Amino acid sequence: MKPINLEMMQCAQQRQNTLTKPPGSLGQLEHIAIQLAGCQGVVCPQIKSPWISVFAADHGIADEGVSAFPAVVTQEMVKNFSASGAAITVIAQQEKAAFEVVDVGVLNDVSPLPNLISNRVAAGSFNFAKQPAMTDAMLRSALQVGKMAVDRALNAGADLFIGGEMGIANTSAATAIISQICQQPIADLVGRGTGVNDQQLQHKQTVLEAALLLHQAEMDSPEAVLRCVGGLEIAALTGAYLECGRVGLPIVVDGVISCAAALVAYEMQPQLKPWMLFGHQSVEPAQKAVFKQLEVTPIMDLEMRLGEGSGAAMAIPIIRLACALHANMATFEEANVSDAN
Amino acid sequence: MKPINLEMMQCAQQRQNTLTKPPGSLGQLEHIAIQLAGCQGVVCPQIKSPWISVFAADHGIADEGVSAFPAVVTQEMVKNFSASGAAITVIAQQEKAAFEVVDVGVLNDVSPLPNLISNRVAAGSFNFAKQPAMTDAMLRSALQVGKMAVDRALNAGADLFIGGEMGIANTSAATAIISQICQQPIADLVGRGTGVNDQQLQHKQTVLEAALLLHQAEMDSPEAVLRCVGGLEIAALTGAYLECGRVGLPIVVDGVISCAAALVAYEMQPQLKPWMLFGHQSVEPAQKAVFKQLEVTPIMDLEMRLGEGSGAAMAIPIIRLACALHANMATFEEANVSDAN
Numbered sequence: 001m002k003p004i005n006l007e008m009m010q011c012a013q014q015r016q017n018t019l020t021k022p023p024g025s026l027g028q029l030e031h032i033a034i035q036l037a038g039c040q041g042v043v044c045p046q047i048k049s050p051w052i053s054v055f056a057a058d059h060g061i062a063d064e065g066v067s068a069f070p071a072v073v074t075q076e077m078v079k080n081f082s083a084s085g086a087a088i089t090v091i092a093q094q095e096k097a098a099f100e101v102v103d104v105g106v107l108n109d110v111s112p113l114p115n116l117i118s119n120r121v122a123a124g125s126f127n128f129a130k131q132p133a134m135t136d137a138m139l140r141s142a143l144q145v146g147k148m149a150v151d152r153a154l155n156a157g158a159d160l161f162i163g164g165e166m167g168i169a170n171t172s173a174a175t176a177i178i179s180q181i182c183q184q185p186i187a188d189l190v191g192r193g194t195g196v197n198d199q200q201l202q203h204k205q206t207v208l209e210a211a212l213l214l215h216q217a218e219m220d221s222p223e224a225v226l227r228c229v230g231g232l233e234i235a236a237l238t239g240a241y242l243e244c245g246r247v248g249l250p251i252v253v254d255g256v257i258s259c260a261a262a263l264v265a266y267e268m269q270p271q272l273k274p275w276m277l278f279g280h281q282s283v284e285p286a287q288k289a290v291f292k293q294l295e296v297t298p299i300m301d302l303e304m305r306l307g308e309g310s311g312a313a314m315a316i317p318i319i320r321l322a323c324a325l326h327a328n329m330a331t332f333e334e335a336n337v338s339d340a341n
Numbered sequence: 342m343k344p345i346n347l348e349m350m351q352c353a354q355q356r357q358n359t360l361t362k363p364p365g366s367l368g369q370l371e372h373i374a375i376q377l378a379g380c381q382g383v384v385c386p387q388i389k390s391p392w393i394s395v396f397a398a399d400h401g402i403a404d405e406g407v408s409a410f411p412a413v414v415t416q417e418m419v420k421n422f423s424a425s426g427a428a429i430t431v432i433a434q435q436e437k438a439a440f441e442v443v444d445v446g447v448l449n450d451v452s453p454l455p456n457l458i459s460n461r462v463a464a465g466s467f468n469f470a471k472q473p474a475m476t477d478a479m480l481r482s483a484l485q486v487g488k489m490a491v492d493r494a495l496n497a498g499a500d501l502f503i504g505g506e507m508g509i510a511n512t513s514a515a516t517a518i519i520s521q522i523c524q525q526p527i528a529d530l531v532g533r534g535t536g537v538n539d540q541q542l543q544h545k546q547t548v549l550e551a552a553l554l555l556h557q558a559e560m561d562s563p564e565a566v567l568r569c570v571g572g573l574e575i576a577a578l579t580g581a582y583l584e585c586g587r588v589g590l591p592i593v594v595d596g597v598i599s600c601a602a603a604l605v606a607y608e609m610q611p612q613l614k615p616w617m618l619f620g621h622q623s624v625e626p627a628q629k630a631v632f633k634q635l636e637v638t639p640i641m642d643l644e645m646r647l648g649e650g651s652g653a654a655m656a657i658p659i660i661r662l663a664c665a666l667h668a669n670m671a672t673f674e675e676a677n678v679s680d681a682n
Contacts, residue, residue: 019428020418020421020426020427020428021427021428021647022409022410022535022536022646022647023536024536024646025535025536025645025646025647026428026643026645026647026651027624027643027644027645027646028643028644028645029643029645029655068363068681069363069679069680069681070679072679073678073679076676076677076678076679077361077678079676079677080361080671080676080678083671083676085361085670085671085675085676086361086362086670086671086676087360087361087362087367087666087670090665090666090669090670091662091665091666093665093669094661094662094665095662194363194366194681195363195364195365195366195681283368299643300641300642300643300659301641301642302367302368302369302370302640302641302659303368303369304366304367304368304369304370305363305365305366305368306362306363306366306367310367314370314659314662317658317659317662318641318643318655318658318659320435321431321432321435321436321655321658324431324432324434324435325428325431325432328431328434329426329427329428329431330421330424330426330427334426335417335420335421335424335426335427336417336420337414337417337418337421338410338411338413338414338417339410340409340410340535340536
């Protein structure tokens with residue numbers, strides 16, 4: 001992992017203290033500007049070219065009836081991303097962010113389509129209620145798909161990476177990963193995903209508890225957890241985050257699925273943490289366990305529960321404003337404003 | 342107060358339910374778009390021309406030593422607003438919002454300056470530890486100053502009004518107003534403002550408790566509370582909000598001082614409520630009492646405590662994104678995406 005520039009963070013902190021406002025009164029906006037100063041190695045960071053890759057894959061676990069929507073929605077939404085009809089694509093356009101959707105393994109190949117990168121590892125992951133979600137080879141390939149997305153972003157001059165995801169049943173995979181790594185019971189973490197009812201929620205909990213028992217002996221490392229109960233798009237996100245840390249590209253992490261990937265990446269490489277910002281507090285309870293484990297605070301809470309990278313992308317204008325305030329506010333000296341009594 | 346268009350809100354709600362996302366999964370963004378549909382009387386609202394008026398005035402109560410900063414900072418910051426060096430002006434530029442600062446009564450007249458409207462009612466309010474903050478005439482004039490700002494905004498084609506404030510010691514006035522109207526003890530509401538220490542905080546509490554006792558008999562209406570323990574810029578904000586409700590211009594309310602003004606305006610005209618959005622959760626504890634009284638939820642919590650309208654203005658891009666998502670996302674039918682099981 002590339003180390004971030006701690007000296008530049010100190011310079012940025014000093015600059016914050018001279019700006020015409022009570023010290024600390026810009027709250028999180030100060031922390032964002034200071035963290036990005038460390039990432040970019042400049043006193044006044046800027047976000048000019050955010051990049052969004054949405055990774056899509058299907059999940060064998062969907063066969064267990066853990067989602068409110070049918071699995072076919074994954075590929076239908078890939079087409080919707082390609083046609084700019086989805087939430088994340090509307091935000092990308094509004095915020096002038098580069099956008100691509102990456103097929104890591106949806107059930108049916110829908111390529112070619114505009115803005116679609118076809119990097120199919122398999123036609124979905126296996127049903128982890130019955131067998132590991134992936135083979136070793138699938139996991140390695142999916143991690144590589146994420147790495148390649150970051151390399152495309154870098155080649156295009158991106159200065160901020162957002163990974164999103166689409167995959168019916170993927171809150172089940174994310175919750176299983178988080179439960180296993182944070183050692184918290186499924187009952188405390190399971191959520192409604194796209195909107196299961198009370199009975200389905202109970203069923204989802206039972207399925208996930210049984211699955212974790214099934215794979216317990218095998219899950220002896222973060223990678224093994226990802227392979228046993230994860231998914232192809234979650235593995236791609238993990239690979240992408242690790243590559244961001246290696247090359248030094250700051251990340252905005254999205255909701256519970258992205259957070260599961262960020263958790264695995266962090267457990268593999270804890271030095272990744274300073275490259276990560278967290279865009280929003282999702283409605284899914286498992287996400288809070290990740291925030292606690294990583295000791296981080298999300299930028300916003302808009303009561304969203306959509307995924308796709310949408311919560312992270314909503315934070316783009318907030319991050320840009322944090323940088324603008326940091327760079328463009330007058331200092332007490334410049335403005336001849338008196339300091340505190 | 343102008344009624345908002347409930348039928349159009351229903352149409353907007355129906356549209357939200359057809360967009361390619363699980364119902365409700367955009368959380369607060371859905372509520373924002375639906376509320377603005379009611380305000381603008383169209384299914385797909387847009388924010389093209391936000392307007393920011395920052396009202397500045399000094400406070401006699403500053404003589405009691407209730408602030409971390411000296412009173413001279415009010416007029417120094419007016420100059421900083423005029424020169425675009427303050428947080429609110431940086432946000433206004435970044436978000437292409439119209440900006441003006443209105444002198445309702447700073448200690449010394451600093452006019453003429455660019456972007457400064459001189460509407461001086463008095464050279465500050467009186468020290469409400471000893472006498473009412475304003476006379477009836479001062480209150481009426483200050484309310485009128487706020488109304489005139491909204492009329493300027495309307496004439497310029499504004500479609501969103503943000504009122505900000507600057508006035509050393511004004512968290513004291515705001516906290517006294519909120520305590521009196523919400524009938525909650527000062528001890529539960531008093532905060533550090535621009536950053537008083539523990540001893541100063543205790544002193545601030547004692548001063549405010551005594552002041553509320555002093556004026557208790559006189560404070561028999563929301564206007565009387567505003568006159569006895571308010572301030573000129575808070576009265577201007579109140580007048581501005583009431584005018585927004587009369588003419589039908591949606592408002593984003595800022596932090597604890599703006600919330601005190603919004604509370605007074607709401608108590609005078611409860612039908613004002615649907616015209617108000619609340620930009621952010623401030624660090625000041627008194628603000629929560631207003632949210633509870635009005636039964637509203639702020640859009641963001643960035644741990645800000647700056648005032649100036651900065652927390653409200655930070656919400657502009659979020660509101661714009663809410664409108665863009667509402668207008669530009671594909672429906673399930675348009676995108677051929679399957680609905681829930």
